Amino acid sequence: MATENVSDEEALPPLPQITEETRPFWDSCKEGVLRLQRCSDCSEFRFPFSVACPNCLSMSFRWEPVSGRGSIFSFVTFQRLYHKAFASLLPYMVAVVELSEGPRLVSRLAAVKETDSVKCGAPVKVRFEQLSHGLVLPLFELVGEQG
Numbered sequence: 001m002a003t004e005n006v007s008d009e010e011a012l013p014p015l016p017q018i019t020e021e022t023r024p025f026w027d028s029c030k031e032g033v034l035r036l037q038r039c040s041d042c043s044e045f046r047f048p049f050s051v052a053c054p055n056c057l058s059m060s061f062r063w064e065p066v067s068g069r070g071s072i073f074s075f076v077t078f079q080r081l082y083h084k085a086f087a088s089l090l091p092y093m094v095a096v097v098e099l100s101e102g103p104r105l106v107s108r109l110a111a112v113k114e115t116d117s118v119k120c121g122a123p124v125k126v127r128f129e130q131l132s133h134g135l136v137l138p139l140f141e142l143v144g145e146q147g
């Protein structure tokens with residue numbers, strides 16, 4: 001019986017590089033909560049991680065939960081396989097999601113039934129995907145359209 005020889009590296013999706021600065025974000029995902037940096041001085045949320053607030057340049061911040069809700073700012077549908085780890089997902093969609101708190105995140109859209117139904121501005125909410133190697137990724141799914 002022929003078996004395909006896939007190395008571990010090929011089977012794993014590209015994973016985020018977790019640093020001491022970004023660890024609170026990833027640990028929070030494991031708890032099923034999306035947390036972002038929030039400036040202690042001007043209260044602005046920000047993403048990705050930065051040492052200073054892009055709004056007021058303050059260096060002080062705390063990690064705070066956000067709603068996990070937002071809308072699709074932009075998106076793309078992958079019809080072609082660029083990495084073996086994503087073979088079972090084709091076609092899959094990657095979106096720039098604008099959170100209701102303001103920051104934009106790039107993530108995969110999960111549970112999309114009809115790729116043609118996805119539109120910019122469509123409401124989405126976060127959902128968490130547990131990977132086999134202990135990492136939890138924040139993905140987004142469409143919120144049921146109304147009216």
Ligand SMILES: [Zn+2]
Nearest residue numbers: 039042053056
């Ligand atoms: Zn600030």
